[in-house]
Amino acid sequence: MTIKQQIFSILISVIVFILTIDLVRKKRLKEEYSLLWLATSSAMIILILRYDWLLALTRLIGAVLPTTTLFLGSILFLVLLSVQFSIKISKLSDQVKDLVQENALLRYEFEKSAGAKTVVPAPRIQPPADMNNQ
Amino acid sequence: MSDTIIIIPAYNEEDGIGQVIRDIRKVNPDIEVLVINDGSVDRTAEAAAAAGAIVLNHNFNMGYGVTIQTGYKFAYEKGYRYIVQIDGDGQHDPSFISQLLEPVRNGDVDFAIGSRFLWFDSYRPSFSRRLGILYFRKLVTVIIGREITDPTSGYQAFNRDVMKFFSTDIFPYDYPDADMLITLNLAGFRIREIPVRMYANPTGKTMHSGAKPLYYMIKMTLSILVTLLRNRQLYRR
Numbered sequence: 001m002t003i004k005q006q007i008f009s010i011l012i013s014v015i016v017f018i019l020t021i022d023l024v025r026k027k028r029l030k031e032e033y034s035l036l037w038l039a040t041s042s043a044m045i046i047l048i049l050r051y052d053w054l055l056a057l058t059r060l061i062g063a064v065l066p067t068t069t070l071f072l073g074s075i076l077f078l079v080l081l082s083v084q085f086s087i088k089i090s091k092l093s094d095q096v097k098d099l100v101q102e103n104a105l106l107r108y109e110f111e112k113s114a115g116a117k118t119v120v121p122a123p124r125i126q127p128p129a130d131m132n133n134q
Numbered sequence: 135m136s137d138t139i140i141i142i143p144a145y146n147e148e149d150g151i152g153q154v155i156r157d158i159r160k161v162n163p164d165i166e167v168l169v170i171n172d173g174s175v176d177r178t179a180e181a182a183a184a185a186g187a188i189v190l191n192h193n194f195n196m197g198y199g200v201t202i203q204t205g206y207k208f209a210y211e212k213g214y215r216y217i218v219q220i221d222g223d224g225q226h227d228p229s230f231i232s233q234l235l236e237p238v239r240n241g242d243v244d245f246a247i248g249s250r251f252l253w254f255d256s257y258r259p260s261f262s263r264r265l266g267i268l269y270f271r272k273l274v275t276v277i278i279g280r281e282i283t284d285p286t287s288g289y290q291a292f293n294r295d296v297m298k299f300f301s302t303d304i305f306p307y308d309y310p311d312a313d314m315l316i317t318l319n320l321a322g323f324r325i326r327e328i329p330v331r332m333y334a335n336p337t338g339k340t341m342h343s344g345a346k347p348l349y350y351m352i353k354m355t356l357s358i359l360v361t362l363l364r365n366r367q368l369y370r371r
Contacts, residue, residue: 097196097307101204104170104190105211 001066006048009070013044036084040077044070137215138235141168141205142187143198144222148176151222155185158220158228165231168208169222172201198288199307203300210297218291226289227331234291234328244296244323247282247315248289248330257334266347270312273358278319282327285312289330296323304368306357309350313357320361321369 020037023029047054047070058069140158144151155167169182173195183189190204202219209217216238220226230248237243250256259267267286274285288311299305299321306313318325 094303097200100192100194100196101200101207104192104204105208108188108190108208 001048001051001054005067006051009048010045013041013048017041017045033084036077036081040073043073047073136164136166138218139166139168139205139209139212139214139216140218140220140231141170141202141209142182142220142222143170143172143201143205144174144178144182145172145195145198145201146174146176146178147222148174148178148181150224151178152181152185154220154222154224154228155182155187157224158231159186161229162231165218166214168205170201170204170208172196172198197307199305199310202310203305203307206297206300206305210294210301214297215294216291217297219288221288223335225332225335227333230289230328230330231291234289234330237326237328238291238293242324243326245292245318245325246290246328247284247325248287248332249282249284249327250287250330250332251283252327252329253331256330256332259334262347266351269351270354273355274312274315277316277358277362278325280325282315282325284327285315287311287330287332289332299323306361308357309354312354313361316358316361317369320366 017038020029020034020041024031024034047057051066054066054069058064058066061069061072063069063072140162142151142154147154151169155169158165158167167185167187168190169178169187170190171179171182171192173192179189179191190208192201192204205219206217216235218231218234220228220231226248234246234248238246250259258264267284270285271283274282296318299318300314304317304321306317315325
């Protein structure tokens, strides 16, 4: 690894690390999602500073160039991030489902006790075509 | 109060829903009718309320499975003992409601599903649709070890035990048909098919168009496979 590559990689990793901490500090990013970012940027910094470790890791996975190892690491990080998001989105969909159902039931009770006729919701924004599955 | 409720999931059905409810009430005047309006952009809710149904409203379009589950939760909370589920587009002939309910009320089965293929003059769906149904028929029949001729039928009747079971997170709300039957079978519920008359969809609207059927089949197959891989403990009641 040339000195240029090293400086550039460290610079990027340090910026990502500081940015992540700053976002958490400002409450714009939850701690839950910051961990993966912090872990990846820390690992990058360590591997660049301890170049022998990076070489050992490169030999271990059978790669030729140490930069390949770093790239593989970043791709792995992106995959993990996507999986984390997919899991979270699935959970959020479940929660939205429960809320919509609960709201429908509560709204019925409310309208019944208020003695009003069925209050009809205002027309909704047309959902995207892929949701019109009925 | 009757111990039975008829639930109709509805999405943009303002033209037909009133007639469907009136037809149901003609043959079953004592049974309460519940329409779950799944965030329709037309006046489905008004039309259903005007025809005398109880109406529940979703804030936005959530899909068929979520809509029927809202109905199950309502029925369970209100203490109903039996549910009949029927489509809001007039495809299902309401005069078969009592035939569907009978084995469930007698306690012979927990879940009765209407089959268009067992009734002699039901309409025959298009070739591609039949092919899809045939695929799921074979799949479900192999998995549960008993012939089910119309596993994608939405015309059903079931008791409070099934209602309770389906009100939990186990309910496959993405595409609850073939998968639902397998889930029920795993949980040890008794299922029976009842011959019913179904008509062609008068509005011509269908969820199965374009590339969707293929996506539907792949997703359903995946869903069935993971259902089988799931821990059996989940299905304990």
